[in-house]
Amino acid sequence: MKSTSLLIPLFGAACVSAHGFLATVTINGKSYTGNVPSGTTNPSIIRQVSTPDPNKGASNPALTCGPNATDASLIGTANPGDALTFSWKGADLSNWPHNTGPMLTYMASCGSTTCDKFDDTQAKWFKISEDGKTPGDNSTWLQQRLMNGGVANSTIPSNLAPGNYLLRHEIIALHLATSLGGAEFYPACAQITVGGSQTGAPSASDLVSIPGAYSDNDPGIFDPNVFTPDAPYVFPGPPIASFIAGSSSTASTTGAASPTTTGAAAASSATTGKTCKIQKRAVSNDEVDIFVVRPRHLSRIMRRLAESMY
Ligand SMILES: *[C@@H]1O[C@H](CO)[C@@H](O)[C@H](O)[C@H]1NC(C)=O
Numbered sequence: 463m464k465s466t467s468l469l470i471p472l473f474g475a476a477c478v479s480a481h482g483f484l485a486t487v488t489i490n491g492k493s494y495t496g497n498v499p500s501g502t503t504n505p506s507i508i509r510q511v512s513t514p515d516p517n518k519g520a521s522n523p524a525l526t527c528g529p530n531a532t533d534a535s536l537i538g539t540a541n542p543g544d545a546l547t548f549s550w551k552g553a554d555l556s557n558w559p560h561n562t563g564p565m566l567t568y569m570a571s572c573g574s575t576t577c578d579k580f581d582d583t584q585a586k587w588f589k590i591s592e593d594g595k596t597p598g599d600n601s602t603w604l605q606q607r608l609m610n611g612g613v614a615n616s617t618i619p620s621n622l623a624p625g626n627y628l629l630r631h632e633i634i635a636l637h638l639a640t641s642l643g644g645a646e647f648y649p650a651c652a653q654i655t656v657g658g659s660q661t662g663a664p665s666a667s668d669l670v671s672i673p674g675a676y677s678d679n680d681p682g683i684f685d686p687n688v689f690t691p692d693a694p695y696v697f698p699g700p701p702i703a704s705f706i707a708g709s710s711s712t713a714s715t716t717g718a719a720s721p722t723t724t725g726a727a728a729a730s731s732a733t734t735g736k737t738c739k740i741q742k743r744a745v746s747n748d749e750v751d752i753f754v755v756r757p758r759h760l761s762r763i764m765r766r767l768a769e770s771m772y
Pocket residue numbers: 512513524529530
């Protein structure tokens with residue numbers, strides 16, 4: 463075949479292909495900017511990743527801090543009880559393209575080493591928050607906020623002991639999770655130092671390795687009922703660490719997406735989001751083959767594209 467990289471316009475492809483990365487973390491109102499995957503490396507507290515593409519498979523080493531995450535040069539400062547926000551964007555800085563699945567936040571001690579020198583494969587993680595559906599609305603995951611241009615939230619535990627910590631935020635996009643292995647993992651890590659004089663610490667049973675904490679068969683990862691209204695949702699990984707005051711999760715018993723949404727429709731709703739643009743991009747022969755059909759089949763084609771690319 464002569465054309466493995468034709469340039470042709472694909473409607474909505476900008477959104478389909480963008481996926482994303484952790485663009486900004488705020489700690490108690492102070493913003494820290496992350497670097498575009500494989501882009502210019504500016505000083506940051508967020509470890510830069512190599513690609514915005516989804517990470518599949520619960521044992522994928524990219525689950526630690528993202529694909530090929532490299533140590534960042536800066537350390538953010540935090541105190542117990544500080545508000546955290548996580549702003550995820552598409553790789554082209556468009557809004558985050560997914561809206562189905564949980565968001566989870568973990569921390570790990572870097573010990574006496576500042577986290578700019580800490581090997582994340584050695585990290586023992588404890589969970590500090592997990593968010594599923596919008597309270598009182600089983601049809602909308604909190605992840606929808608990111609698609610709308612908003613942020614994800616968490617909090618430094620109010621009784622956390624001071625020290626050097628990696629902060630790991632993770633989106634698990636479940637729009638293809640009705641198939642085993644369909645879940646998409648998007649983790650990212652920031653390097654911080656927590657001050658104060660609290661004493662809270664995880665117990666050994668709160669600590670997990672990542673990868674290691676999840677299995678592809680976990681009910682919150684392979685979830686045939688992810689689009690069934692009011693189906694229970696079971697967060698993967700350990701419970702929120704027991705030392706955390708008032709540890710509880712948001713909408714921990716809920717798990718459905720929009721009652722009218724199918725996996726394909728969820729994917730195509732992302733492709734029609736308001737930030738989507740018509741773009742030229744390289745496509746493979748397979749995609750060209752799919753595209754060379756009559757216009758009346760366009761919506762079916764777009765669904766197939768979304769399913770194959772997402
Ligand atoms: C990490 O980088 C290597 C070499 O650059 C590449 O082959 C590999 O696919 C990357 N891993 C991920 C998860 O992107």
